[in-house]
Amino acid sequence: MTILITGGAGYIGSHTCIELLNAGHDIIVVDNFSNSKPEALKRVSEITRKYFRTYCLDLQNREGLEKVFTDNEIEAVIHFAGFKAVGESVHFPLKYYENNMNSTITLCEVMKKFHVNKLVFSSSATVYGVTDTVPITEESPLKATNPYGRTKQMIEELLQDLYDSDREWSIALLRYFNPVGAHESGRIGEDPNGIPNNLMPYISQVAIGKLEKLQVYGDDYPTVDGTGVRDYIHVVDLGLGHVKALERMLTTRGIDAYNLGTGKGYSVLEVLSAYEKAAGKTIPYTVVEKRPGDVAVCYADTSKAKEKLNWEAVKGIDEMCKDSWRWQQHNPFGYEKQSKMLVKN
Template identity: 50%
Template structure:
């Protein structure tokens, strides 16, 4: 019988793509999402892609009794939730600086509420969506999991605090299992073009801003800093395809089912790509010119970041399979077909 999973934040960008891979692997996900950053349309499209009905509970993990009730219903129906994939949270670095309490409430207090509900419901497996922002300014590269943890903004600190809470929970209960995944920079979309990144407002991240410029939603791309000590002067990041990231979640769920204790694992390609390299690759793949306006550096931005992903290869048997060109091709296909995001969809281009 397939295992049931509770996926918090499952209607969002990473969540919707992960649902596709979870279902392909034989898992039966149940989504809990307050839809602040997620979309019912995304879930409907995942159902269409997979031919599988996905239960959606619209609600917030901080609502007293909600998660306990969900776990109890599935346990009563002899479909017990065996693992929680925790993707719910807020994630804009800039907003975390201007409104840190929102981030500590959503990300830290929300996770504590979830853990209390899991304990009450007898669920002892968790995969947590963390971030490479826990590392802060690089002392050495690539980042290994042993790099000192010194985040430079409230968002990164919320991820670090949650990781520390999870370590303490595992230390207190030897039967508890946690895999925390430290993502680098996921971009791209499902190759069908049916699901992708759907920012509610002006994008906070580079890639959706590029695609919105390409379809005329934004007039130009702001590039923050061209005086970094890199080959072309722009910042270097480790971009990975969201579908590779989705597979990483499946492998983490597999691992949590047969191991106990806490483990933190990087998910990245192990390769750095500069801002201008990404822009030029997108232009070549899409045939669209991306006008650029140079802006001063943003406070807190670092020059170079990329992952050492060897632990993921060793422990999860996971490695990336899709390069930057595929990320650009798939992200552009999504944006072409969905210039307004979820809602009005353009017809697929003739093949």
């Protein structure tokens, strides 16, 4: 039996593929490569020394997706595929609703047709919106504040309705906080399009010289150093969390949400300091105005995942930064060949 990974060439998807293969699972990957590169999957095979089928396919292509299910004996699905940039979603909300909702609906309809009812969904802590109460538990109110987060929240509600209509389903909703880091091999990592939206890839691109300086949004929060505190989780720990969730889904029925984080917050300047230590250099930054809606402190209560999934994050901020820097050093232009990029310049 095989596990279908949608969006498996992406940052979190590719790391999860490695952990699934290392755990002895057979996988196939469906990805349209709109925000990822086939090279990531080639490197997954190199790292694990295992082969798996890959389909270049958009999930909204129902006929193509049904052929994938016809040609493979699929036992369960881990669903990563979807647009994911918060800022872009604000400017292009219809694009996000159309893609993220429709692709999930098509996937679930095809799963239902082929009697596959085990699903792990890649959700996000953005479903909680702005909250002043920490740590955030799975029972905290859902009040997403941007189109990207609302698509995640709406899909969670859709999946709850699906389970309510058919109690044979087993669904895990994984709400992750801030994935960072890279595989210890330095062969796969985060390869954002354009200027990064998230802190650590932004720091890494300043460290490698692609960007001039880091912008720190506000330094007068009521925190240890005045900068915002967030829960960062190593992407390998996150991948292992998906393996644990999958293995629980294979033997149970029901629907449950789980926070995946470290349960600890680090400030922007603490992350910057750890990255400087890993890179062995000073990384310039400038303080700019706060972003509207940002809260001072945000971190997860992860006790439910520890209790029910037998999972907890083990990698700390130093390891997150070391692995991120190794990836950035070995791949200064991401998955693009360096020589090709230099010719363009």
